[in-house]
Amino acid sequence: MTGMRVTQASIAASSLANLQSSLARSARLQEQLSSGKVISKPSDSPTGTVTSLSLRAQITSTEQHARNAADGQAWLGTVDSTLQQVNSRLQRVRDLSLQAVSTGSSSSESRQAIATEITSLRGELMGLANTSYDGRPVFGGTTAATSAFDVTTYAFSGNSDPVNRRLDTRTTINVGADGAAVFGAGAASMFALLDQIASNAVSNPQAISGDITALDGRMSNVLKTLTDVGVRQNRVEAAMVNADNHGLSLKSTLSSVEDIDLPRTIMDIQLQSNTYQAALSAAAKVIQPSLMDFLR
Amino acid sequence: MSSTFSGISTALNALMAQRAALTLTGQNIANANTVGYTRQRAELSAVSTSGRVGMMSGTTTDQNGGGVTISSIRRLADAFVDARQRDAHSRLAYADAQVGSLGQVESILAEPSENGLGHQLTEFWNSWQGVSNNPGSVPARQALLSKATTIVGTLQSGRAAVDAAYTDTRAQLDALTAQVNITAQGVAQLNDQIRQVGAGGNSPNELIDQRDQLVLQLSSMVGARSTPVSDGTVNVSVNGVGIVSGTRWSTLSVAGANTIDSQATNSLALTWSNGSNAALSGGTLAGVVDSLRSIYPDVAAGYDQVAGALASSVNALHSTAQDLDGNATGAFFTGTTAKSLAVALTDGRQVGAAKLVAGPTPTPTLDSSIADQIAQLATSSAGADTRWSSFVAATGVISAAAQNQVSVHSAISQQADANRASASGVSIDEEMSNMLMFQRAYEGAARVMTSVDEMLDTVINRMGQVGR
Numbered sequence: 001m002t003g004m005r006v007t008q009a010s011i012a013a014s015s016l017a018n019l020q021s022s023l024a025r026s027a028r029l030q031e032q033l034s035s036g037k038v039i040s041k042p043s044d045s046p047t048g049t050v051t052s053l054s055l056r057a058q059i060t061s062t063e064q065h066a067r068n069a070a071d072g073q074a075w076l077g078t079v080d081s082t083l084q085q086v087n088s089r090l091q092r093v094r095d096l097s098l099q100a101v102s103t104g105s106s107s108s109e110s111r112q113a114i115a116t117e118i119t120s121l122r123g124e125l126m127g128l129a130n131t132s133y134d135g136r137p138v139f140g141g142t143t144a145a146t147s148a149f150d151v152t153t154y155a156f157s158g159n160s161d162p163v164n165r166r167l168d169t170r171t172t173i174n175v176g177a178d179g180a181a182v183f184g185a186g187a188a189s190m191f192a193l194l195d196q197i198a199s200n201a202v203s204n205p206q207a208i209s210g211d212i213t214a215l216d217g218r219m220s221n222v223l224k225t226l227t228d229v230g231v232r233q234n235r236v237e238a239a240m241v242n243a244d245n246h247g248l249s250l251k252s253t254l255s256s257v258e259d260i261d262l263p264r265t266i267m268d269i270q271l272q273s274n275t276y277q278a279a280l281s282a283a284a285k286v287i288q289p290s291l292m293d294f295l296r
Numbered sequence: 297m298s299s300t301f302s303g304i305s306t307a308l309n310a311l312m313a314q315r316a317a318l319t320l321t322g323q324n325i326a327n328a329n330t331v332g333y334t335r336q337r338a339e340l341s342a343v344s345t346s347g348r349v350g351m352m353s354g355t356t357t358d359q360n361g362g363g364v365t366i367s368s369i370r371r372l373a374d375a376f377v378d379a380r381q382r383d384a385h386s387r388l389a390y391a392d393a394q395v396g397s398l399g400q401v402e403s404i405l406a407e408p409s410e411n412g413l414g415h416q417l418t419e420f421w422n423s424w425q426g427v428s429n430n431p432g433s434v435p436a437r438q439a440l441l442s443k444a445t446t447i448v449g450t451l452q453s454g455r456a457a458v459d460a461a462y463t464d465t466r467a468q469l470d471a472l473t474a475q476v477n478i479t480a481q482g483v484a485q486l487n488d489q490i491r492q493v494g495a496g497g498n499s500p501n502e503l504i505d506q507r508d509q510l511v512l513q514l515s516s517m518v519g520a521r522s523t524p525v526s527d528g529t530v531n532v533s534v535n536g537v538g539i540v541s542g543t544r545w546s547t548l549s550v551a552g553a554n555t556i557d558s559q560a561t562n563s564l565a566l567t568w569s570n571g572s573n574a575a576l577s578g579g580t581l582a583g584v585v586d587s588l589r590s591i592y593p594d595v596a597a598g599y600d601q602v603a604g605a606l607a608s609s610v611n612a613l614h615s616t617a618q619d620l621d622g623n624a625t626g627a628f629f630t631g632t633t634a635k636s637l638a639v640a641l642t643d644g645r646q647v648g649a650a651k652l653v654a655g656p657t658p659t660p661t662l663d664s665s666i667a668d669q670i671a672q673l674a675t676s677s678a679g680a681d682t683r684w685s686s687f688v689a690a691t692g693v694i695s696a697a698a699q700n701q702v703s704v705h706s707a708i709s710q711q712a713d714a715n716r717a718s719a720s721g722v723s724i725d726e727e728m729s730n731m732l733m734f735q736r737a738y739e740g741a742a743r744v745m746t747s748v749d750e751m752l753d754t755v756i757n758r759m760g761q762v763g764r
Contacts, residue, residue: 007722046690057415071429164668
């Protein structure tokens with residue numbers, strides 16, 4: 001085949017087609033620039049879309065994990081400060097018990113006063129044991145009851161089920177404390193013990209030394225739980241920081257997948273516009289003259 | 297020996313031939329921008345004197361020709377270029393139709409964005425964690441139900457949009473079919489006219505242009521191919537089935553469901569009136585049919601699978617739970633398809649977050665282990681999220697492939713158009729130089745006639761006047 005025969009119509013058609021494709025590229029860049037996104041529909045990048053979907057899900061669930069951890073921290077904070085107070089109250093009970101034991105220095109009036117204070121401390125401890133957060137007794141496990149202990153029978157109405165908060169996809173953490181383990185239940189409870197000490201202080205001071213041993217056992221339980229709560233608080237704290245950092249890094253990854261490279265896109269659009277203008281002026285020059293312009 | 301006046305007739309037919317050629321140049325220029333016009337050329341040929349037997353027939357003075365005549369008006373078309381153009385157009389139209397459908401599907405999916413189902417699913421799972429954090433809170437439970445309702449709404453509206461797209465495209469198929477039938481009829485009628493004009497000895501070139509335009513339209517619509525016949529007509533076939541033969545044509549008819557849900561039982565059927573099954577491999581119609589047969593049903597099935605996976609996975613866990621009042625819970629979602637999916641619960645208290653406590657009477661607890669387990673379905677490999685993202689990706693891959701096909705075939709199609717313009721298009725420069733040529737030849741012929749006339753004047757008026 002010899003050289004292709006060129007006609008005005010074919011030049012016009014091919015110029016138009018080139019201008020069209022150039023304009024289409026400009027429109028695509030313009031769309032990217034105005035939306036700020038490289039991927040606006042799945043076919044723009046099927047793999048990028050999958051990555052974007054998964055990153056978006058991870059970001060949102062990481063935010064939820066941070067919220068879970070914050071909620072857990074509030075729970076653990078409540079448990080921690082309550083146990084601190086329980087500990088100081090028990091310390092006071094112990095001091096008073098020791099005073100009651102040394103009968104020499106204690107008259108019956110002063111022992112009566114000791115008994116009254118211990119009874120009132122028992123009431124305070126009962127209040128602490130029924131501490132609630134957001135309407136739930138923090139020592140009640142997953143109970144639906146409004147308090148963990150019965151004020152008169154000292155019966156434990158909670159359970160030992162964990163109150164779990166999810167820190168990430170694999171880890172949950174118990175943010176409650178087992179009330180039965182800390183305070184005991186019914187006749188074997190800390191409250192019953194305090195009642196016994198109060199009555200022994202009045203009538204049978206010799207028996208108090210045995211009660212003090214039992215009290216020490218309770219106190220060490222409280223301290224053990226406090227330590228455990230402290231460890232869990234640290235874990236939740238770390239998880240919160242982790243979730244924040246993870247969320248930030250996920251967001252920057254998502255941005256690198258989805259968002260345009262601004263300087264590059266601006267550069268591209270500038271180049272594209274130059275190309276378009278060049279094509280326009282070339283088309284104008286090519287189409288204009290014909291033999292007609294030169295024949296008389 | 298030739299006649300004294302033969303020079304005049306030679307000059308006369310030269311004048312007539314050049315004038316006719318000039319007129320044809322005018323016709324070409326007039327149609328320089330007419331779509332489908334094929335340039336024409338007057339084929340001039342010299343006329344020889346008829347050989348005579350006689351004593352003087354061999355003398356050199358008698359060897360002159362009889363002038364010029366237009367032997368034919370040629371239509372400068374290239375059958376191969378035309379066939380390639382039809383083929384390219386049919387492929388482009390097919391890919392274009394598919395891209396149209398897939399583009400619609402992609403906009404229905406609305407991914408990746410904050411409004412897409414993917415994001416809504418994540419928020420739904422997060423709400424389960426919200427309930428898990430605070431199982432006694434009725435507002436947290438209501439928030440969960442409203443997220444669930446949002447998902448149901450998105451799945452339903454997405455599915456309904458696919459349904460509507462199917463029904464619209466089905467109506468488009470009917471309209472296209474009517475167009476195919478009118479075009480095929482047009483080809484057959486033009487075939488008839490071309491045959492008659494050709495038989496009458498006239499030039500049917502303009503009619504052929506019109507008919508070839510219609511054949512090109514048929515190629516774009518149904519991927520038609522044409523075979524020329526010696527009398528100037530063409531036979532048109534689609535995938536081996538003849539649909540136009542001379543002056544007879546077949547019509548296409550479409551039967552089958554108008555809705556996506558009935559297409560499985562009442563499937564789409566295309567038949568030609570000659571009884572053949574219409575299997576299409578190119579053209580808009582084939583793209584539309586493929587969209588109706590596979591793209592839309594696949595997308596609808598994708599929606600249904602996501603809805604089914606969501607309902608079955610959540611329900612399986614939810615039916616092992618108890619609600620806020622300690623009553624055993626059943627299904628969270630009813631329905632198994634995107635269309636029938638609904639939230640079974642009406643009150644936040646009915647959400648099952650706690651493990652069921654066995655016993656004769658309901659035992660309410662603030663356990664939230666089931667809510668946590670349901671929240672973990674977000675990352676389940678057979679869960680709704682995974683299905684959704686692979687469904688979105690699969691659609692994206694098909695759509696990207698179809699877009700590539702369009703850009704490839706539009707380049708090929710442009711090339712084919714350029715080739716057609718190159719072979720058959722009118723070049724103004726060329727026509728201008730032809731015009732010069734014919735005009736000059738016309739002037740020359742007129743000059744010849746003038747000089748023959750002057751010669752005769754010499755013979756008739758000035759001879760035999762010696763000594764006057």
